[in-house]
Amino acid sequence: MDLDLEERQVAPVLELREVRKAFGGAQALAGVDFTLLPGEVHAVVGMNGAGKSTLVEMICGSFAPDSGDILIDGERQASLTPRRAHAAGVSIVHQKRTLVDGLTVAENLLLGRLPTRAGRVLWKRVRQEAARALDGLGIDIAPDAVAGALGPAEQTLVEIAREVDLGGRVLVLDEPTASLGGRDAQRIHRLVRTLRDRGTAIVYISHHLDEVLDLADRITVMRDGRVATVVRSAELDLPALIRAMVGDRLVHERSGTSRSPGKPVLELAGLSGGRLHAFDLTVRAGEVVAVLGPAGDGQCELFRLLTGLRRAESGRVTVNDAEVAPGNVGASLAAGLRCITGDRLSYGLVPALSVNENLDLVRRGRRRPWLVRWRDIHAQGRQARQRYGVTTLQVDPPVSTLSGGNQQKVLLSAWLDGDPVACLLEEPTNGVDVAAKADIHRIVDDLADRGAAVLLSSSDVDEVVRLADRVVVVRSGRIVADLPMDRVTRDDLVTLTAGGEQT
Incomplete structure (x- = not known):
């Protein structure tokens, strides 16, 4: 500086x-x-x-x-x-x-202070003032663009x-x-x-x-x-x-021992949708397979396709040789497939509800949804928080008041409690600090050690090196490399992701 x-x-x-x-x-x-x-x-x-x-x-x-x-x-x-x-x-x-997604950039910039005359909005002036504000900061975005786009x-x-x-x-x-x-x-x-x-x-x-x-x-x-x-x-x-x-706390590092994957559990065959094209991938029991690629190049479609947020154009998903119907959340859960979103506050948690209520939402889907026993909810929530290391200043605060790392551990606790067969973890350490990241890495290690098939979608090369047994590199929605981690270096991954060739 x-x-x-x-x-x-x-x-x-x-x-x-x-x-x-x-x-x-x-x-x-x-x-x-x-x-x-x-x-x-x-x-x-x-x-x-x-x-x-x-x-x-x-x-x-x-x-x-x-x-x-x-x-x-x-x-x-x-x-x-x-x-x-x-x-x-x-x-x-x-x-x-x-x-506000439905409004233009100009309308968002001047929201609450739109220039008017005689009760009518002066739209030309709105666009001019928005253009001035953007140009003054060197931001090349059209004032008439819709914010949601x-x-x-x-x-x-x-x-x-x-x-x-x-x-x-x-x-x-x-x-x-x-x-x-x-x-x-x-x-x-x-x-x-x-x-x-x-x-x-x-x-x-x-x-x-x-x-x-x-x-x-x-x-x-x-x-x-x-x-x-x-x-x-x-x-x-x-x-x-x-x-x-x-300080004196140590960040957990993976031991040098390698895992011994078992039989194929999660299989994606010819899966296509959005930017993802003809995606073939097998994840075995006790294996962590990472999907790595530039942001927006297709790996982010995995969560949408496996959860049914986006309907697949072609291909199939099987868990333990049983095909999972696309878009059928109940069938996915029954098959033991768990998908953890990378956008925890939009798709994973209800911010206004408490920690225990969020933890109970997933469990409620597996029993009579109208049956609420608050004593059980608080007891199970307390146990889950202890298992996943969720720390709170209050007994059962709203999720929105927690730090990013604790919110992420609440999300993992809600979906991974029990014995999941296969998991998709989308950017599991997005927006968390180094200590929370170490805790989450331990959770992923434990999942694989217990025999779960773990599919990790991450843009963090160091995280992939730390966790994965195998890495799949995706560019423009297609697989360009599928390598065991003992045959690839961190520099190789950075090069492959950027469009180069493995040295």
């Missing part, structure tokens, strides 16, 4: 001083200090439960501190609310996108442009690249740098530590509700950053 923050004599735009927050008997923040300067990207990293989410909610006015001070432009905020924070120029772009990266760009146009001087970006591939993530990175150079102060939350090191000017590492360290990103590398996050 060419920015020497220590030598800049500028007043902070945002400060937190000795901020504390407890939920019940659990201390979420314990005397946290945080400073944000104009024109800097300040990343906040930490494991699940470190306090990142509480810190963000505090900055945006959703949580009031039990003690301590919040200052914006040097002025103490006695009772900060989301409305007051927004009025002061503090905006947040959430990981879950909030555009945009890709995830474009939707995130529009959301950031909207907050900047609303006067956002402090932007909190919460996992803006969590579900994006390399090229799309680079588009977000370019915009972040543009905003920083214009003087916008950015709080950046991400579990992608390599991008944190590349983008951030300073990094605050949180651990157990406290600030473990604040450091310039140029002063540490990835191993040092992970050590600062985990």
Whole structure:
């Protein structure tokens, strides 16, 4: 970075001083200090439960501190609310996108403040103002484009442009690249740098530590509700950053012993649909097979086809030699097939329901759905949380209040409880921290060790190297390589995914 923050004599735009927050008997923040300067990207990293989410909610006015001070432009905020924070120029772009799909980009940008005259919307002016807002940030998206037709990266760009146009001087970006591939993530990175150079102060939350090191000017590492360290990103590398996050805790690594797969369990023959073409694949009992490819090149269709969200154009799916009818969820479950979505809040969980209620939704489908025994629900939920390491500050909180890693473990617990025969895990560690990722990797290892056939759809090369016994590389919806992991290196996988040949 060419920015020497220590030598800049500028007043902070945002400060937190000795901020504390407890939920019940659990201390979420314990005397946290945080400073944000104009024109800097300040990343906040930490494991699940470190306090990142509480810190963000505090900055945006959703949580009031039990003690301590919040200052914006040097002025103490006695009772900060989301409305007051927004009025002061503090905006947040959430990981879950909030555009109205049926409206145009221009309508989303000016939603709630459309220019009118005599009660009529001035549509030409709407388009002009939207074009000005987008062009000013170098965003090449047509104002008349329908928001629902945009890709995830474009939707995130529009959301950031909207907050900047609303006067956002402090932007909190919460996992803006969590579900994006390399090229799309680079588009977000370019915009972040543009905003920083214009003087916008950015709080950046991400579990992608390599991008944190590349983008951030300073990094605050949180651990157990406290600030473990604040450091310039140029002063540490990835191993040092992970050590600062985990402290004395060790991240689990796979042992050197290889698995011995059994008979074929999950078989996909000629499966086609969406961008996926003539997909042939067999996964054996006790085997983890990873499907790896550039984002959007077809591997994401697997979840839709196996769950019936998209009807297959051709091909068949069998579990233990029994064909599973396409689109028949009950038949899939009865056959022992479990599909874990990569979009946990849209397709996997009901955010407004509690942890125990979410865990019970899947079990309820296997009994009389009208039969509800709350004592059993709470007891079974408590056991499932213990087995899968779900940590909560309250006894049974809404799922929406949990960190990404705990939400993901709730999802896995709901669908994998019992003895699944075959599993599809779509991006199982998307948007989780390093500790939660290690926990989830242990869960995947245990599934295979118990004899389940595991199909892993992941865009994370290191995760594939860590978990898989075999890897299938997909480009443009077709299989271009099917290799055992002992015959391929990490560099080979990166090369194959990018369109090259194995060395």
